[in-house]
Amino acid sequence: MEINSNYKKRALIIFQILQLVLYLYLFLFSINLMGASFKLFGKEFAEMLISNTSNPLVGLFIGILATSLIQSSSSTTSMVVGMVGGGVLTVSNAIPIIMGANIGTSVTNTIVSMAHLNRSNEFRRSFAASTVHDFFNLLAVLVLFPIQYFTNTLGIVASYFAQSFQNVGGMTMFNPVKTITKPAVNLLMLWVGDHPWLLLIISLVILFFALKQMVTVLRVLVIKRAEVWFDKILFKNAFRAFMVGLIMTMLAQSSSITTSLVVPMAGAGILTLIQIFPYTLGANVGTTITAILASLVTGNLNAVIVAFAHLFFNIMGIIIWMPFSKVPIFLATTLAEFSLKNKLYPFLYIVIVFFVIPLAVILLFR
Template structure:
């Protein structure tokens, strides 16, 4: 009896230690994502701004938004530049909409890069890569639906301007994400120490992501033995609607869809969540990131900012509604692609380089 009691206490203590370790590793993981984004911005922001001014052709606009976001690793950064250009009169709201569509695709490169940390472990990599690319396939399908519709009718830009007209003059209290408060000081300190060498910041962030993901998967696998899997399955991700709402709320809280969706990658890799559970969560994250942008826009009370924020929200909202009849397609595509990628791992790197960088650059040079 005494031995059982002692064993129970030891098990509880071990569980608490693992949970604390999980939070520490999560901190380093999210810090590395923010650091990587900050480093890419040092390289890419001026180039991204120059790119965005070549947006007369909506198709080129999509690829410019995609490439610019893949370069700076942040759709929020791209959207902020778009807001500035619209406010300055360098861009119309009609030209801004394709950029936002492209930014939605470009931001998914972060997930795919993070899934690469699992590449040496076959089954794990297959699950992680599928969970990362389901976001890509959804956004690509949404653009294929919405871009021709926008080009034919202008309904997104018209609706955004109409909604902005209802809200001009709206002000508010600044919303500061709790994660920003604990991550930004560390990121700023790292930039202060080695900010003159962005390549070094990128290298450090990749190393931290690799090891933090490895530890995350190991810790979560051991915690699964303590019923965390049943908690995810029976509560947080029990239904698609619940996963969708969780994606919205968590993204609004952390103010980054990249962090929200990237956290699902190791959960998939560890086998805790399935692609069917992650997909609605990803859709929620897409909506959540636009709510954050709307809050920021209303704070500025800038008509340009509010128009762009509404265009972003409407694109994601309508994209989600339009995908419902074929909601099984993106998960099936990502799983099929992951099955190929796990056998031919060079395709993973080729996919990132070709889809996010080479194709957009080629289209911009040929059609821009």
Template sequence: MDIVAPEESAEHSQSASDHGTWRQWLLVAGLVYVLICAVGLIGSGFKTATGSQAKEMFEFATNPFAGLVVGTVATALIQSSSTVTSIIVGLVAGGLPVSVAVPMVMGANIGTSITNTIVSLGHVREKKEFARAFSAATVHDFFNLLSVVIFLPLEIAFGFLEKIGSALAGVFVVGDSSMNSMNFVKAATAPVVDSFKNAAANLGTTGGGIALILVGIVLIFLSIHFVGKLLKTLMVGKAKELMHAAIGKGPISGICSGTFVTILVQSSSTTTSLMVPLAGSGAFGLKEIYPFTLGANIGTCITALLAATAVDGNTSAALQIAFIHLTYNVLGVAVIYGIPLLRYLPVKAAEWLGDTASENKMVALVYVLGVFFVIPGMCLGVSSML
């Protein structure tokens, strides 16, 4: 019987691990390709199904508050702002007006924070631990709510986010051209998108368009789900190390690290949820974790920007809404954290809510249902009557 030296065994194990890692990274690349194709399918389907009637289809959401509610509830149900914003990018490429989509991406920011709030409920048995965990989870909620309170009225009055998004998109798109001559990503996805379009053509204009939208949504769900699982396996260990190294070393370090980690794991929910147990255990204080949360808001914008590069339809509008999402989140951090009077309002509100919820657990349940479902539903009902 041959005896394998320990060194050879270790090298063999390391080689097998490296091969496994490379396969996982290739699978991630393939799933990102599927995601981009899926967004293209939604844009094509929406454009095919609605023709010139896209604006009329969303008249119910021309009220900015209705659009905000749609983005909030959709993201709270799906628990992924990346999925919702990717769908919005596809819809805008297919004809959804950018002005209607802006409040939707703002709402997506609010809805995504439900995940870490739910994670904090796992600490409910220990009073002090639950107070810390619930505060760490809801500071993200309060920051996003404050950001909407500041920027939505300004956007309604001046449309400044649309203007900034349009200017940034103009850097990459000349006029209304679709960058076909230099957009290699779109060229790479065109065969898949065109194949689905040809297959759907047999279902008629409306039926084929709806089929493309449904297929695109399903593919986005699946691709983001599996990319998230793979990246958690590949990166979460490193993400935790980075987080431990960055938290408590100053706000700029925290914000930059939160952005970087969220780009790595492709999920702000994952990033912020990682912090909840750290806060619950008392390893870090709320003011130390807070900047890391803000960075997660910025990092989550990468998915929509990636998706916008290869849409089939109005590429300029798709890039515009993706840049609006990025601009909104960057300005939110700059304004709220940059102004001393506003900086710690979310922290104070979260601390108060955490203490209150630890005394009466029903407060936590009422908060989750109220903020993410009941109040948005009431607002939608009121706005429909206006």
């Protein structure tokens, strides 16, 4: 009887793991589909924006808007690197766009957190976990943009390192996330056709469904059995969490995906904001690898300088704000608490910060 009971328990665990894998796949699929739909909306518009800027402040907000539209800082930075390599953009004009891309990329995990909106405690934890990424990027820009504007510090440091890599050929990294989800994304796009609104709606429905189911399974499976594994091994300390974020983002080539992955874990209460913060910093550094590889392909020194400027912007931001990590954590927690008062507030936050303000600044100062 006891053997039969143990067999049933093991079978249930295996079934729950398979469920989790399925919902994780649907989650990754929905994020890639959402990115593909946004690209149909805004890739040409983003390219047009990027190629026509000379004002650093406008460049910063172009980076935010372009990346919010195409949902990928890797795409924006690779686009910028290509334009610098082709002589369309100067290094001084490109660096503020890269800074803005860092802010724009955090819109994805903030959208992901909205799936928890109807469950107050889950939403408070998941919204704080997603917006801590926003606030770190905003604070880093707040300090480093004026320094870059007046001294070109990032350009100087990046130039020094880039010269060592000038004649190194580029390489492409294997992207496992795209490999497993792209066939399904392409098939659905072929079936739906050139209708970005429909693709976006489908992606959001799948995203919210997958997240809801993931949190349910995680509560049963992970909290009981693997919480210790996350808490004591992967996220044991800040350095380890940072390295997990960096390595996962290097492999996935998307900080949007890796930062979005921890949102349901925060919602389920598996990870705390203090554990997630260094993880997001690691993801920020990991996402710069794609642009560095793209720059090496061009063989253009200025393109390599821009890619390294992206890397050093993130490193300098970490050096400045890691000792004051309580500031972005406090801001994220406060915003999450405030957002519980009215379900409209988080939507307004996303629309105003990532779309309305950047567009207004671009139109006013262009």
